[in-house]
Structure formats: structure tokens, C-alpha cells
Amino acid sequence: MSSKKKLIDNFPKGFTPRAGQTELVNQIEEAFKEVDIVICSAPTGTGKSFLAKTLGNASDKYTDSFVDDVMSYAAFNPNLNRNYKEFAGASVLTITKSLQDQYKELFPSCESLKGKSNYQCKIEPELDVETAPCVTTPSIKKGCWEDHICPYYEQRNTAIVSRFSTYNYKMFMALPTDLKNNHYLICDEASELEGELVDHFSVRVSAKLLKFLKIDLKLPGIHNYNKVLNFVRDAAGEANEATAGHLKAMKSKPSTVNAQRYRACSQFADKLTRILNTWETCEYVVDKDKDGILSIIPLYVQPLGHSIFKYGKKILLMSATIIDHKNYAETLGIEKYRYIEAPTTFDPDKAPIIISGKYKLNFKSLHENLPKVTKLIQEICDYHDDEKGAIHTHTNHITTFLKENLDGQRFNYREVGNNNEQMLIAHAEHEGNSVIVSPSMTHGVDLKGDLATFQIIVKLPYAPLADKRTKILFEKNKNWYSSQMLIGLVQGCGRGIRSIDDECVTYIVDGGATQAINMSKDKLPKYFLDRIA
Structure with a gap:
């Protein structure tokens, strides 16, 4: 410039x-x-x-x-x-x-670059690039590069420059x-x-994964830090060797399974290498879930x-x-x-936040109060019977409960195998009063115009304390824990207000919201507080 x-x-x-x-x-x-x-x-x-x-x-x-x-x-x-x-x-x-x-x-x-599964192979149009023939036959990739015909790699290069x-x-x-x-x-x-950094420098390992990757190692216990480090070191070495072997197997016997094994092993080796390279500077949290899956996660991301x-x-x-x-x-x-x-340019009167203080939804009260909250959600949706809307559930459990107890055909529930992008397309194309119900639409989702003239936040988005990293940080720094919830809450409340002309009323039906907001007014942005009716 x-x-x-x-x-x-x-x-x-x-x-x-x-x-x-x-x-x-x-x-x-x-x-x-x-x-x-x-x-x-x-x-x-x-x-x-x-x-x-x-x-x-x-x-x-x-x-x-x-x-x-x-x-x-x-x-x-x-x-x-x-x-x-x-x-x-x-x-x-x-x-x-x-x-x-x-x-x-x-x-x-x-120039936007997405994952390989978003691009169709030019050699085998019924396949995406992630499962294309070049995965098992590198010479095909070389030819596609020389001919400049691969939509993924061409877009990658264009985005880079x-x-x-x-x-x-x-x-x-x-x-x-x-x-x-x-x-x-x-x-x-x-x-x-x-969260993105935590995910990038974390790994989850199961005995089933090691068997699939043909890595002959046993998972360590979680209480001996040195044994965990030795496992990571050994697994990284084994994974690098196994990756080379899987590549040879792909060349000699091309198959979907061999391709999947090669990609999974390569990614596994990369994750372990990242953890080894940061082991001395990061404090890693080691845990096992009820299924015996080992997780190694950085506690701090500084x-x-x-x-x-x-x-x-x-x-x-x-x-x-x-x-x-x-x-x-x-x-x-x-x-x-x-x-x-930066100050907001939006009129808070077009985006009121209405909080119901009737029923708190926390670990102790969820079982008792969720049926009551569901009735309240039904009343709100019936009140907005000719409008499109969204329900942010925060958990799969709440999503399932609503699916089993809400009346009407207008609800589109997030289910296994159905991603948010597919739901949003169906919601936008629907000519009626559809309502999307999902635990994962509080971030990066644009419900502009009439896509959501009302939305409901069912539960305050506290991170579950069953997660070991979250529990440790909660005990060390409760300010961090509450801030994470507030980030999710403010993000969720903004999904239906994407332009100065949008109008959307947000209902928070978790009775704990009023107290949580009052205790954090010094942290919350003014534009958010001005919306509370």
C-alpha cells in the first residue's frame, strides 16, 4: 500500500x-x-x-x-x-x-478453498477428490497436475496466490x-x-484405531505422564512407518479400505508429531472415556x-x-x-431478547424441568405459527427430547448424517413456516431476512464439566469458564440479526440466564445488554 x-x-x-x-x-x-x-x-x-x-x-x-x-x-x-x-x-x-x-x-x-470432499474428480466424476484414483495411484495425480485439471489442487493454488x-x-x-x-x-x-488450536493439537486414540492402522501398541494408563509420553513417541514412529507401508499397499492393491487406512494413518502421525513438538511447552491433559478412548489435549494454548x-x-x-x-x-x-x-448500527428494538426465569436448566434440574421448558417452546412456536425460526438446543440430548415431544411437522431436526449446510438449504427453500432445531448453529450461521424472525435458546451454553480439560480450567479459572459460556450465548443471540433491516426476537428459556447476565454485565458488550427487554 x-x-x-x-x-x-x-x-x-x-x-x-x-x-x-x-x-x-x-x-x-x-x-x-x-x-x-x-x-x-x-x-x-x-x-x-x-x-x-x-x-x-x-x-x-x-x-x-x-x-x-x-x-x-x-x-x-x-x-x-x-x-x-x-x-x-x-x-x-x-x-x-x-x-x-x-x-x-x-x-x-x-478465492475460497474447502476440503477435498467438496470437489469432484475429473477422472472419475462419481467420486470426490478425497476418494479419487490419485489417492491410490500417485502417477494419476502427477498427470492431473501437469494437465491442470484437478478442481481441488487448481483451486488450492489459486487461493494461495x-x-x-x-x-x-x-x-x-x-x-x-x-x-x-x-x-x-x-x-x-x-x-x-x-478451540481451533486445541483441536489441532489434540489426538484421540482407541484400540480399534490402532488395530485398523496396523500399529501394534497398547494404550497406556492415564496416571503416569512419562508412560503417556513414551506411548506418543512410540506411536509416532510406528505411525510414520505404517503410513509408508499403507502407501505401498495402495499402489500394489488399490482399494477404498487401503486408501482410508493410508489417510487415517498419515493424519494420526501428523497429530502425534505436533504433540511431541509441543510436549515441553504445553501442559497436556490425558484422559480416557467410558469406551476406553485415550485423549491427549493441551490444557493451555498460549x-x-x-x-x-x-x-x-x-x-x-x-x-x-x-x-x-x-x-x-x-x-x-x-x-x-x-x-x-466498534459500536453497533442496529436498532435493539428490532431484536429484543426475552428471558424466561421460570425453569433453570442445569445438571441437577434438567430432567425435571426440560418437559416444562418444552411446553414453553411449543407455546412460543405456536405464537409464531406463520414464521420461520430456529431453536438452539446446545446438546444432542435436548434435540432428541424436543423431537420426541414437540407437536407439528414444521420442525427440521439435526440428526446424525445430516449437516448444518444441508439443513440451511432445506430451510431456505421451504415455502412454509419451517423451524430448524440444532445444537450447533450458534456460530457462523447466517439466518438473515425471514429465515428466522424468531429464535429460541433452550439452555445456556456452558461447556460440560465431564470434559477433563474443561473441569481443570473451571477449577483454576472460573472467569474463563463463564466467559466461554457468554461467548456462545452472545453468538447464538446474533444468528437472526444479520443486517440493519432484519427483525428477530430471541427467547432464552433457561431460567438461569438472568442471574448469569447480571453477574457479567461488566464483560458483556453494550449492544447485547441494550437488546434485553
Whole structure:
């Protein structure tokens, strides 16, 4: 970006920034002059997507030689070892494919990369790229690269060299390390970054998995830390050797099972290697569930934030739900940053939050009160009988209970094998008064317009204390535990208000909400508190 050109001058063409957007962009520009990391609390309607695109437009361009190497696949030749160092372009990291779709829909020039299962093979059109012939026959992949016909790898390369691209966190972390350096790295829904890091540096191991991967090891006990470390070290070595063997098996006897075994073993080896590389700097939590599945999970993510942040020259962490920015920064290991809070442009009267204090839903009262709450949910839905809506259940148990006890054909329940994307498409295409019921639509879901003129939050989204990591953090830092719940609550309450013209009433039917909110007013954003009726 030219030193004489202001950041706001790079606002997306065809759009005029509002006064609030101009002020926010100017604040971020000034902040980046002093620090490399900016944390931005930006409620829905602020225009986070426009802010991200502005940074993309302002970003440095990749050199022609880098673009040529990537698009010709030379950059992926291990024998060349070019070790690219340039930081250019802007990448937006999201938590869902629907968020990626929103960026692409708003800005057609945005290059979006998703997982291999989202692209159809050109050689065998009935297969996706994840199960394509090249998985078992590397020579086919080489030919597809030379002919530039694979939709996944071509899109991967295009996204890498683009000045504005979007990935989910897992996809970005899986990219080659020297090919994902960015001038601007933008973490959307950044309140979820801790969870993404925890997942990336965790592993779950069962005896069944080891048998499938043909790794001859027994799971260790969970009380001897050194034995667990020895297991991780041994399993990593065994997995790397087994991966090489499974690759040979794929070549000599191509089959779906051999392909699945190879991919699973490769991913398993990668996870174990990541854990070994961070064992000395992270405190890992080791546990076994009732089925004997071993889990190894980082307790703290402070040492892990660098695994994302090192790929950005300037980093913007933005979310509508930054709760307690000092605690948030400390959790991610961020020492020097600038915090910016943007005001909302929405009318709170168009998005009232109505809280019912009748029935608390916690571990002790759930069995007794859930039938009563279900009757209340039925009354609310009947009141909005000619409208579309959403019910956020928080757990599969509550989803199942509602399915068994709510009357009517309008409800579309999240079930095993049915993902949120499929539900949203069916919901949008339905001409009637459909209501989606899901435990996992409080983040990254856009219920704009008439897709949800009412929504119900059944239970406060506290993380279950049955999870060992959550329980330890709860005992060490109750502020962290309550903040995690508040993030989920604020996110859920924002699903039906996606633009200044939207109107949506939110009902919270967990009777514990009033007390929880009153105790946390100093943490909660003003725009959220203003909505409470």
C-alpha cells in the first residue's frame, strides 16, 4: 500500500463506507502502525467482511516468480526447496464453510478453498477428490497436475496466490508452511480460535484405531505422564512407518479400505508429531472415556498461538463476541496488541431478547424441568405459527427430547448424517413456516431476512464439566469458564440479526440466564445488554 494512500481508500469498489466503517478502518490503520496484532470487537452489522476485503485490497502482491511457481506446481516439488519468505495477500480464516460462502457471495473475486470432499474428480466424476484414483495411484495425480485439471489442487493454488482468499482454520493449517505467509492474516469469529488450536493439537486414540492402522501398541494408563509420553513417541514412529507401508499397499492393491487406512494413518502421525513438538511447552491433559478412548489435549494454548500468528505480517482478530479482551489475549499468548471496540448500527428494538426465569436448566434440574421448558417452546412456536425460526438446543440430548415431544411437522431436526449446510438449504427453500432445531448453529450461521424472525435458546451454553480439560480450567479459572459460556450465548443471540433491516426476537428459556447476565454485565458488550427487554 502506498504511504500516501489511506487504508480506507482500499474499501471494496462498488460500495460506499458508512461513517462508522470509515472510523473503524482508520482506527485499525493507526493501530497497525504501532503493533502487529489488533483485536477488534465488531458486532454484526459492523461490516467485518468489508473490513477484511479492504485489507485484502491494500495487501502487497505476490511476486510473479512466486505465482508462477505455485500455479505450475514447481513450488510443491520437494527437490527444489525454495523456502519462500514473502508475505503478501490477505487470508481470512473462518470456522464454517457457510462463512466462506458468505465471503464468496459478497466478493466474487475472493478465492475460497474447502476440503477435498467438496470437489469432484475429473477422472472419475462419481467420486470426490478425497476418494479419487490419485489417492491410490500417485502417477494419476502427477498427470492431473501437469494437465491442470484437478478442481481441488487448481483451486488450492489459486487461493494461495490470491490477494484475498478464505479458508477454514484446519485447511489453512494444513497448507505447506512456506506457501501461506500473508501480509494480512484475518481471523474471523476469532473468539473460537482457542478451540481451533486445541483441536489441532489434540489426538484421540482407541484400540480399534490402532488395530485398523496396523500399529501394534497398547494404550497406556492415564496416571503416569512419562508412560503417556513414551506411548506418543512410540506411536509416532510406528505411525510414520505404517503410513509408508499403507502407501505401498495402495499402489500394489488399490482399494477404498487401503486408501482410508493410508489417510487415517498419515493424519494420526501428523497429530502425534505436533504433540511431541509441543510436549515441553504445553501442559497436556490425558484422559480416557467410558469406551476406553485415550485423549491427549493441551490444557493451555498460549504456546500454540504462534502456530497461526507466525504466518501473518499483520494480524486482525475480529469477532462480535470478544469477552474480556485482556483475558482473551492472555489465553492466546498475545503480549502486545491494540484493542478496538466498534459500536453497533442496529436498532435493539428490532431484536429484543426475552428471558424466561421460570425453569433453570442445569445438571441437577434438567430432567425435571426440560418437559416444562418444552411446553414453553411449543407455546412460543405456536405464537409464531406463520414464521420461520430456529431453536438452539446446545446438546444432542435436548434435540432428541424436543423431537420426541414437540407437536407439528414444521420442525427440521439435526440428526446424525445430516449437516448444518444441508439443513440451511432445506430451510431456505421451504415455502412454509419451517423451524430448524440444532445444537450447533450458534456460530457462523447466517439466518438473515425471514429465515428466522424468531429464535429460541433452550439452555445456556456452558461447556460440560465431564470434559477433563474443561473441569481443570473451571477449577483454576472460573472467569474463563463463564466467559466461554457468554461467548456462545452472545453468538447464538446474533444468528437472526444479520443486517440493519432484519427483525428477530430471541427467547432464552433457561431460567438461569438472568442471574448469569447480571453477574457479567461488566464483560458483556453494550449492544447485547441494550437488546434485553
